[in-house]
Amino acid sequence: MRAYQDMVFTTxxxxxxxxxxxxxxxxxxxxxxxxxxxELRANPSAGGWLKTVARNLSLNYxxxxxxxxxxxxxxxxxxxxxxxxxxxxxxxxxxxxxxLLEERRALIDDALGHLPERQxxxxxxxxxxxxxxxxxxxxxxVPLATxxxxxxxxxxxxxxxxxxxxxxxxxxxx
Amino acid sequence: xxxxxDPDNALERQVHELLRALPPRRAPEHLxxxxxxxxxxxxxxxxxxxxxxxxxxxxxxxxxxxxxxxMLLSLAGSSRLPHFANATAPVLSWGxxxxxxxxxxxxxxxxxxxxxxxxWLQAFxxxxxxxxxxxxxxxxxxxxxxxLER
Numbered sequence: 001m002r003a004y005q006d007m008v009f010t011t012x013x014x015x016x017x018x019x020x021x022x023x024x025x026x027x028x029x030x031x032x033x034x035x036x037x038x039e040l041r042a043n044p045s046a047g048g049w050l051k052t053v054a055r056n057l058s059l060n061y062x063x064x065x066x067x068x069x070x071x072x073x074x075x076x077x078x079x080x081x082x083x084x085x086x087x088x089x090x091x092x093x094x095x096x097x098x099x100l101l102e103e104r105r106a107l108i109d110d111a112l113g114h115l116p117e118r119q120x121x122x123x124x125x126x127x128x129x130x131x132x133x134x135x136x137x138x139x140x141x142v143p144l145a146t147x148x149x150x151x152x153x154x155x156x157x158x159x160x161x162x163x164x165x166x167x168x169x170x171x172x173x174x
Numbered sequence: 175x176x177x178x179x180d181p182d183n184a185l186e187r188q189v190h191e192l193l194r195a196l197p198p199r200r201a202p203e204h205l206x207x208x209x210x211x212x213x214x215x216x217x218x219x220x221x222x223x224x225x226x227x228x229x230x231x232x233x234x235x236x237x238x239x240x241x242x243x244x245m246l247l248s249l250a251g252s253s254r255l256p257h258f259a260n261a262t263a264p265v266l267s268w269g270x271x272x273x274x275x276x277x278x279x280x281x282x283x284x285x286x287x288x289x290x291x292x293x294w295l296q297a298f299x300x301x302x303x304x305x306x307x308x309x310x311x312x313x314x315x316x317x318x319x320x321x322l323e324r
Contacts, residue, residue: 002206009201023202030209031216105196127193155189 004047005030008054014124015058017113025057055129059139062121104167111161119154122147 008029013022029050033040040046112120121140125131133151137144221229226237287295 005201005205006198009205010198013199019202023205023208026201026205027209027212030205031212034209034213101197105199108192108196109199123189123193127190155185158189159185 004050007047008050011051011054011128012058014109014112014128015055015121016061017117017120021061022058025054025061028057029054051129055125062117107165107167108158108162111158111165114161115154115157118142118146119150119157122150123154123158126151 005026009022009026012025012029013019016022016025032053033046033050036049040049043049112124115123118140122136125136125139126133131139133144133147137147140147142150216224221233226234229237
């Protein structure tokens with residue numbers, strides 16, 4: 001369990017955007033793994049199984065959560081409806097360019113957490129979970145074009161968020 | 175990975191590299207303890223409180239037999255339905271009587287509304303709509319501020 005707990009927790013945390021929920025989901029993943037202990041013990045793809053279960057449970061959680069709160073949470077933020085501005089070319093500085101990896105991770109995870117839910121989900125599923133556009137559309141039950149536009153907007157928004165947090169060009173390129 | 179990835183898309187590449195270079199987040203220290211506690215709790219649970227599939231074989235078999243017996247009993251009981259209907263006739267007639275009494279309510283309400291001035295009714299409706307919108311707004315704002323920000 002110790003070997004996989006960070007991976008499982010990270011998957012759930014990035015998808016749900018909430019640590020408390022990610023912890024509950026991680027717990028549920030390991031409880032299910034325990035039920036399949038005999039099959040998983042000698043299975044080289046146990047990590048993949050755990051990751052898939054973590055992803056599915058996170059998406060189930062978000063679907064339930066979204067159904068309940070869709071009306072409120074999908075109200076667009078003031079700047080959300082505008083077309084995404086091209087990210088400005090970051091001015092190189094040395095202020096934060098030597099961020100430690102853990103600080104970078106915290107900064108990027110925080111920026112991810114500030115993206116609108118659907119954008120964050122699409123981005124995480126594409127870049128971290130490495131799902132194809134059509135698979136994401138199927139998982140999130142949204143049109144393919146929406147997924148593509150969400151991911152495009154999310155990339156711009158993420159870079160904008162990172163720049164507003166003082167992440168330099170060097171740090172973004174690193 | 176999707177075949178639709180565009181290798182020339184600089185933004186995609188930049189974000190991909192940025193995100194893929196991230197180390198995993200560290201799971202809370204107490205996660206393993208929580209899981210083990212939960213497992214111990216489940217193990218200590220009496221068998222009849224677990225999922226049916228986790229019951230002892232004998233208990234599962236007995237349960238299946240009991241369910242089948244109940245199903246047969248209910249089927250046999252349904253053939254005696256006319257007798258049952260006769261026995262419950264007084265209760266049903268009392269129910270019909272009560273429904274007839276309740277049917278007076280809409281007429282009473284219409285009469286009361288007729289007594290009120292139209293302006294009052296309109297004001298009441300406007301107030302109700304505003305109160306609904308206000309509470310809806312308060313709920314949405316509270317959700318966004320208190321829940322989403324956590």
